[in-house]
Amino acid sequence: MVGTGMGAKNGILIKGGRALEASRSIRRIVLDKTGTVTEGKLTVVAATWAPSHDYNDLYAHADGGTSSLDDVPLTAKCADGVSRAEVIAMVASTEARSEHPLAKAVAVYGKDMLAKSLLPIRRFKGKHTIYVGNSRFVLQSNDTQLPSALSSFDSEEETMGRTAIFVSVSPAGAVKPVPVLAIALSDAPRPSSVHAIRALQAMGIEVNMMTGDGRALRLLLPSP
Structure with a gap:
């Protein structure tokens, strides 16, 4: 419960303790682009x-x-x-x-x-x-x-x-x-995105971005 409470304070919604426990085995995460990786202000x-x-x-x-x-x-x-x-x-x-x-x-x-x-x-x-x-x-x-x-x-x-x-x-x-x-x-990337992505990559998690845009937008993701 402490973990879900801390997540909520940081804008992260966790659906119960089971989901939090399962997060230990995550090896890949897929992020939405607009409004998540980016500011969403086109x-x-x-x-x-x-x-x-x-x-x-x-x-x-x-x-x-x-x-x-x-x-x-x-x-x-x-x-x-x-x-x-x-x-x-x-x-x-x-x-x-x-x-x-x-x-x-x-x-x-x-x-x-x-x-x-x-x-x-x-x-x-x-x-x-x-x-x-x-x-x-x-x-x-x-x-x-x-x-x-x-x-x-x-x-x-x-x-x-x-x-x-x-x-x-x-x-x-x-x-x-x-x-x-x-x-x-x-649409500009959020300033916090690069730090969050690098933190996930440092944990051994592969980070992908889901978007319908051109391939050049992969440059938004920092290299591991």
Whole structure:
């Protein structure tokens, strides 16, 4: 009982004495990433749009550069005549309904951008479907590739341990969604994480991190 009481004081919940006794034989521990290893306070740090010529052929490689959300007018058009401001509005509205930290960060960023732009946004009334998530989800296909501008952005952000999500727009009656936007988010490790992980490793316990993000995020875990 003393052990469970001390654990509770330190934010560790132990389900009874049997679980505490069994902990002596633990050889591997798997940690959740967001909000456990990290602060869980995600922020949007970068974004890029697919060049307009990619909209005509999703299998073609882009031969131009990328553009950030800040240096291109939000009035510029994306797929099927939808403006970038309208895409941001749909994304912010969609993500605002989710409790996930990624969604919250994107929703807040989108709303801030629209507030600064002062652009009127028309309602779509079901004319378009928007997809927000990983590449497979936004493509709604296993045999279609992202435009190279978005895939290159994803690779660059992954090397920095950031999380990238994508946005595609599917007009009514379209055969497949059109990827138009990639957004990168950052979440800092908790200062205490490195000490806790090294303490576990010193006890001979293998520490793993469970995450749906890129492999580069393994750098969050210190070497034994």
